[in-house]
Amino acid sequence: MSNNLVKYSILLLLCLLHVNVSAQISSGGSPLPYKHPQPSEKARKVVATESVTNFYYKLPVDTNKTLPENNLRVLYTGTVCNVDLSPTNSGTTFTTEDGTNIWRVGMYSPNAASISLIFSEFNVPDGAKLFLYNPSQTIVYGAFTSANNNSHNTLPIRPLDNDTIVIEYQEPMDAAFKGSLKIGSAVHNFESSTSATRKVRQFYYAERCSPHTSVWEGAEPIKRSVCILYATGTSSAWWGTANLINNADKHPYIYTAAHNVDETNVEHHVIWYFNYEVPAKDTLVQGSEEFTMASSEVIARDFTLDFALLELNQMPPKDYRPYLAGWNLTASPTPPLTCIQHPQGDTKRISQTTNAPVISTFDGDILNPVQNSFWRINRWQKGTTEPGSSGSALLDNNGYIIGALTGGNSTCDSPVLDYFSRISYAWDYYQDASKQLKIWLDPYNTGITQMDGADPYENSHPCARTNNYTDTDEMSIIYIGNGISGLLAGHNSLEHTAFAEKFSFDEDKLLYGAYVVPCIGKYNSSAPVYLNIYNGTDVPEDIIGSAQIHPQDLTFVRGELGTKDKVTLTKKENYIKFDTPIKVGKTFFVGCQIQYAQIDSFGIYAVENRTINNSAFYQDDNGWHSYTEHSYMPTNTSLWIEPVVCFDDISSVQNVNDNASNNFLVSPNPTSDKIQWESTNNEIGDEVYFELFDIQGRLCNFGKSTLVQMPPAKGIYILRLIDGINTEVHKIIRK
Structure with missing residues (x-):
């Protein structure tokens, strides 16, 4: 196995301390190794005596505080604590050997499912990096850099699933100016950010009567305009739904309900999640949550019409594959009508009615609603809406937006009486530019009453998520058998060390990242797993990109905070984004490299007995082979690996x-x-x-x-x- 040891060493160099990174648009890199004691109550006292005065700051949570209740379809999940933490008054500062200045501060909130932050001051020089992580550094958000600077000098950071976090800021010795950072508020979330639920956030807690968008024939491309919003107000935090909306100048505008952003400057404290849905191949597989953004401005809003138009700080990146939804000002929309939403903050679902909407007025928890400025859905024939659906668009039969969800009380048992604000009233009912859509969506006053949807990158090489399986292929857990234990594409008694899928195109490509869907994904520290990108023609050859996959959870053992292996890779879409797009040419391979230890714990879903050509390969001590050459189970197959690629303009x-x-x-x-x-x-x-x-x-x-x-x-x-x-x-x- 000496060849494998050499390959393993090369992988370590290629990975460059790569960790599992996800957050608002981030720029890669890694925090420094973290050696402070784990932040149990006992350890916090020790830290305070080790010249790290007040390193861990305890959030002042009011345990008697209750979350708001109303008939708006907002999902409230957390309580806000005002803080004032900066490099000058908290944590510890030091300088590394190369002159980089470091600020670190810890924060904890007992019994929090997650903690999110608002930097009320954020303006950093080029080369500076900000990270947020749990004490074991198994979850890392960042790096946030000068690319995240914005006109209002704030930065919201999405919930990190832990009751203890560490913030680390790195500033080069030769920085053009000294960065300005201050944490102004933090949120103690009662429910995990992994997926929203009514009481304990878990995947698949939305009502089962609402179909997934991935199995709805008319969902593409309109579903790519839909996003979750996570907002932090002055006293609570909440989840809702919104849509990117098309406009004459292709600005990154977002359309939602006004009550989703109903506090002054709350839009500066919103995190936007894109592409969160289950795959059509298996709706029990959880979608990826890596596609997030922050920073936005309200440019138009009115509470009597319950609409808001916001502008993101920048267009979502290419590998987010955004879509700007079309819209229609008609007073007589043609059914069927559809609502794409994130009920309970869960993956995208739909509700649909075959009946025309009724012009109505919302009689609920908004002040002075304009008469007849709402659509009423008397009954959904498919699905329902729930808390977290608030702000989701109502779509006509062509997929054009005609309104946004305000409220209602529909359920699976009684899917009736939901209300949507009418986009035609938001268009120009008020003349003030800050209270209308017209001046923003049709700035040249062309008089149009509807606009098609559009891909904002249609003129600059949009990205595509690609795969090799067909509509009739079924993903399976394939065991070798014939006296051989283990998985065809995973750990097995033959000790195959790598598995890869071949991709071929007619033009050169840049690879931004790849989805990997394991059927088994338990992390083993003695046998790390790597996502590798290979060049080659007939079989994989040299590794041209690599990232380690290392999921873990924190747990309390006898009152002390520690870590445990977790199976978060299992039955989940895991999007691994590379810090730099990789030049892969016309033909390349994407796969996973595994090691062997006492406990084997990784395998990828694959197509069993496909009728078309094989596209998958495996590696043993003698090199790479097509699965059609397998000694014990020769087969045509395809692995559940999906790269995101764009045209190579480099x-x-x-x-x-x-x-x-x-x-x-x-x-x-x-x-x-x-x-x-x-x-x-x-x-x-x-x-x-x-x-x-x-x-x-x-x-x-x-x-x-x-x-x-x-x-x-x-x-x-x-x-x-x-x-x-x-x-x-x-x-x-x-x-």
């Missing part, structure tokens, strides 16, 4: 004139030190983000500064300038 820059530019001027080029870019198009806004890659596709620098420091190595680099929708690519020569 490689295509080789054919671009060095000085060609549509929207930006970059100089000097060639350069010996720095380059500077500036916009040549007055329509380009202030929110421009740059990424600098080397010719191998590795990310070298990023941020919003117009002055870009080049790496010391001479050669060709790729500069990507992104204005939210469009991407412009320049070839830079470092001499």
Whole structure:
């Protein structure tokens, strides 16, 4: 097994301390090793005597506080605590050998299912990184960087499932300015962020009568506009639903109910979750929750019409595969009518009626509703709505938005009387621009009364989630048999060490990440699992990208906080995003590398006895083989691995004139030190983000500064300038 040991060492180098990272748009990297004692009550006292004064801050939770109750379809889950924590008054600060300045502070809230934060001050220089993690660093959010800077200088961070968290800020010695950070509030969530439920948040707690969007024929692409919102107010936190909505200038606008953002500046404290749904192949498999964003502004809102229009700080990234929903101002919508929602904060579900809506007025918990400005659904023939559905769009027979859910009391047993605010009233009932949709969705006053939906990246190479299985293929747990124990694509007595799926395209691709769906996914510290990207033609060859998969849970044992292995990979879509898109060319392989120990604990779903060509491969001591060559179970199969890929515009820059530019001027080029870019198009806004890659596709620098420091190595680099929708690519020569 010496070959495997060598490969294992190479993997360790490739992974570069990669951890399980997910949060609002983050830029990769890792926090420093964490060596403080685990934050049990006993350990907290010890920490206080080890020159880390007040390192762990206990949230001042009012245990007698109750959450709001009303007939709006909002799901309230947490209570807000005002805090004032910054590098100058809390935690510990120190400097590493390379001069990086570090601030760390811990926070705990006994019996919290999760903790979320609001940075009331957040403005950091290029090169600085902020992380949030549990004490064992098995859950890490970040890095949050200068790319997260915004006009209101705040940063909300989504719930981390633990009652104890650590915040770490890293600032380079040569930073352009000293970062400004202050935690202004934290939320003690009574229910886990893993999936919302009525009392204990668990996956699959929405009412079973509401079908999943993944099995609804008309869901694509409109379902990609739907998102969850998690809002932190002054005293409580809540969950609702919203939609990206199309407009003339393709701004990242979000349409929802006004009561979902009913406090001053609460929009600065909202986390948006995209793509949370079960896969059609198996609706008992939990969807991925890695696609999140933060930072938004309310640009129009009125409570008497119960609508709100917000603008995200930037368009969701390409690998989020966003869609801007169309809309229709008709007063007589054609059924069937559909509502796509996140009931109980769960995966996307639908409710549908074959009856026309009734013009009505909402008689519930909003003040002075405008008469006849609501649609009433008398009865759903499919599904219902629930707390957490609030703000979800009502769609006509063409999938156009005609309203947003305000409230009601429908259930599976009695799916009647839900109310939606009418988009036609929100259009121009009030003349004030801050209380209407028209000026924002039709800024050129064209007089249109409906607009088709659109992919915001349709002109700049949108990403696609791809796979090799067919509609009739069934994913199975396949055991080898014939005297051999274990899984065909997992641990087995043959000690096969890797499994990979082949993908081929007609043009070069960039791989942003991949979904992996294990049938067994228990973490074993003696046998770590890696997601690998390979080049090759007929079989996998060299590893060109790798990330370790390492899930764990925290647990209390005799009053002390510790860790335990968890099975969160099992029967879940796990999206592994690489810090830098990987240049994979036209043909590549995506797979999992496993190690062997006393306890074997990993395997991937695969298609059993497929009738078309094989697309999967396995590795043993003699190299890679097609599954059709398997000694004990030769078969055509396909693994449940789905990469997210886009057209490779980095490689295509080789054919671009060095000085060609549509929207930006970059100089000097060639350069010996720095380059500077500036916009040549007055329509380009202030929110421009740059990424600098080397010719191998590795990310070298990023941020919003117009002055870009080049790496010391001479050669060709790729500069990507992104204005939210469009991407412009320049070839830079470092001499």
